[in-house]
Amino acid sequence: MKTNLFTHKIHPATTCAIIPGQVIGAVGVGRVVDSKHPGFKTGDLVSGWLSWAEYTIVRDCQLLQKLDAKMGFPLSYYAGGVLGHAGLTAYGGLFKFCKPKKGEKVFVSAASGSVGNLVGQYAKLFGCYVVGCAGTKEKVDLLKEKIGFDAAFNYKEETNLNAALQRYFPEGIDIYFDNVGGEMLEAAVQNMNLFGRIAVCGVISEYTDTQKRAKPDMVQVIYKRIKIEGFLAMDLNDIYPEFILTTMQHLQTGKLKVIEDMSYGVESIPTAFVDIYRGNNIGKKVVKIAED
Amino acid sequence: MKTNLFTHKIHPATTCAIIPGQVIGAVGVGRVVDSKHPGFKTGDLVSGWLSWAEYTIVRDCQLLQKLDAKMGFPLSYYAGGVLGHAGLTAYGGLFKFCKPKKGEKVFVSAASGSVGNLVGQYAKLFGCYVVGCAGTKEKVDLLKEKIGFDAAFNYKEETNLNAALQRYFPEGIDIYFDNVGGEMLEAAVQNMNLFGRIAVCGVISEYTDTQKRAKPDMVQVIYKRIKIEGFLAMDLNDIYPEFILTTMQHLQTGKLKVIEDMSYGVESIPTAFVDIYRGNNIGKKVVKIAED
Known part of the structure; x- marks a missing residue:
């Protein structure tokens, strides 16, 4: 072949x-x-x-x-892209695991990545307030100007991630789609609202250095009844038909940027x-x- | 009054x-x-x-x-005890958040505490395999001899909590009812099975020393699709009627030890x-x- x-x-x-x-x-x-x-x-x-x-x-x-x-x-859309693995991961992680409500506040890390940018777009199209973080000005500009995030910031320019999230989410975070782990996960837990949901999709900051593992404040996890859940795309088959139908519609109408x-x-x-x-x-x- | x-x-x-x-x-x-x-x-x-x-x-x-x-x-049973807060926390935390299946492997920390001992008893009565940890020989003996846990160990005598859990759960942990946080949470994550559930009820090891906060391996959380969820008894009102009926029956038949x-x-x-x-x-x- x-x-x-x-x-x-x-x-x-x-x-x-x-x-x-x-x-x-x-x-x-x-x-x-x-x-x-x-x-x-x-x-x-x-x-x-x-x-x-x-x-x-x-x-x-x-x-x-x-x-x-x-x-x-x-064809590239099917090669693990928006109509494949990345799209299903974003769609299923957001809707199946985080169960957003319209108007909820969604934070996405590694937001210009293959999954992150789609999570933010799905959340925006659904009616959420979306903020993403990324590691360069170019990525941040893309998120705000082309992808339609409500706000975005360069985490490398922030000396205090907790303060950064307080600034972007004065009313707190309802959903955190985590692609990075580490200090960002800790800061997100500090800023989560009651019954906040964290979908753990990736841990890019920890793969090569276990010293960077997150130490989330479990007292906050209890008092705010936070759910932290890991998932893989292979478990999302039940949501696949809904995902592919919705995504193709959004692509045809030009609402979803690739x-x-x-x-x-x-x-x-x-x-x-x-x-x-x-x-x-x-x-x-x-x-x-x-x-x- | x-x-x-x-x-x-x-x-x-x-x-x-x-x-x-x-x-x-x-x-x-x-x-x-x-x-x-x-x-x-x-x-x-x-x-x-x-x-x-x-x-x-x-x-x-x-x-x-x-x-x-x-x-x-x-009357003491109602004073935050088996028919009050502790009972509801144990029952609801186990059945509502962890959704056990018969035969699953359940680990409970601070297992001789007000909530922990009840979690283990409910899980045993339901048909699970239950292991608890505690901090003295007296507590461990109580868990094994009076409360009916399948096994129990003194965490203070273990130099490697990960190895201890491997020993007590050679087939892995399906449910961890966490009352302590810290290193025990890290070790539990290492030993969780696929789709394992962790109900976070207490963080006794971390309250007075944030340096002891757990650094759970989030790569494991993703690959094993682990759910970590904090909860409070106040959110368990929907399960209260079932809890009080079941608990009173177990008390009347002498199956539940107080x-x-x-x-x-x-x-x-x-x-x-x-x-x-x-x-x-x-x-x-x-x-x-x-x-x-």
Whole structure:
């Protein structure tokens, strides 16, 4: 099977020793060039678990699904993007785990990332007040000007995250969509409202340094009856039909903006991977290997 | 109103500066000696928010309720005990927030405390495997021999809490009822099973020293889809009828053991209060001020 369009989607939490010659897997989109499986034929578009390569032999076809491209969306949307893993994670994490009400105050960290920017957009479209944080002026400007967040700030410019959140949420935070962990999680707990909900999606600040682990104030967790819940996209299948319908509608009406950070060619994959850890990407990181 | 039987029930998390002459409130049981409120008459037994005193003037009767003692249980059971705050906290925290299934593995910290021992008993009666930890041999023996826990251990004798929990839960923990926070919460997260639930009821190890705050591994929280939720008894009113019916049945059949640590006289109140922080109490701490 030829991997025409491809995005790495090894979750950053996966410790990944790259051994020369070893196949590294990722979520991608490709076109079948030959098939011995009755469910797939030459020319089919598929999405699923492929590898960091121009061509992939897929032995376990349970991890593949045929891709219906008749809606005309770019194929990259399905490569772990807005119509794939990132979209489902954002939509399900927000609606299934945080159960927002209109007018509630939502905070998103790593808000210009593949999941974060979508969380904020879904929350805004639903009728929430949304503030995001990111690590560069460029990202913050994007969130405010293109993505439509109510406010955004550069956490690297804040000396006191607790004070920053007090400033952006004078009435407190109802929902925190956590992509980073660490001190930001501590500050969010301090600023949560009663019955606040924290969906724990990622811990980018802690993956490489356990010393940075958050010490959330559990007295606050009790008195404010805060719920902190970890989740994975694989548990969101029940909400998938609602997610895909809503998201396609928002895309067709232009209400949902798609932010992709694309690089080209197999040779760009390692750099693309490292960029995620360094926070260099804006939106969904996609590596395009071949034109469709 | 005369405060015949009385238990302090200022939550340990409340920072409490004791000022001479100031009235200090607590959950207690008393008998009305005089009343200008139409809902209460002389001789009525009441439970609710009283004060650290032999006699109390109650101005806000919304915090009082008439006590129906016809079931014949000791009045202390209603003074924040098994038929009051502690029972509801244990029952509601376990069944409403942790939703146990028969055969699941339950861990309880501060397990000989007023709430902890009841959590373990409810879980055992429901059909779970239950292990508790406490801070003395006497408490551990009580849990195993009188209260019927499957196992119990003295956390002060363990040099590695993570290893201790691995030993007692070789198949992992499904539910952790947390009364202590700190390192025990960290170790519990390490040993939780997929979709584990942590009900955060108390943080006794952290109240006086924020340096002891837990740093739970949020990567584990994500990958194991752990839910950590704080709660207060005041939010459990919906489960109250079920709680009181089930608990009275268990008491009548002798299945539920009541552990009280009673002291006598107003003069014993300050010591009783300090004892809770020092872990000197076993079961519900009750101060009896007068015979009924």
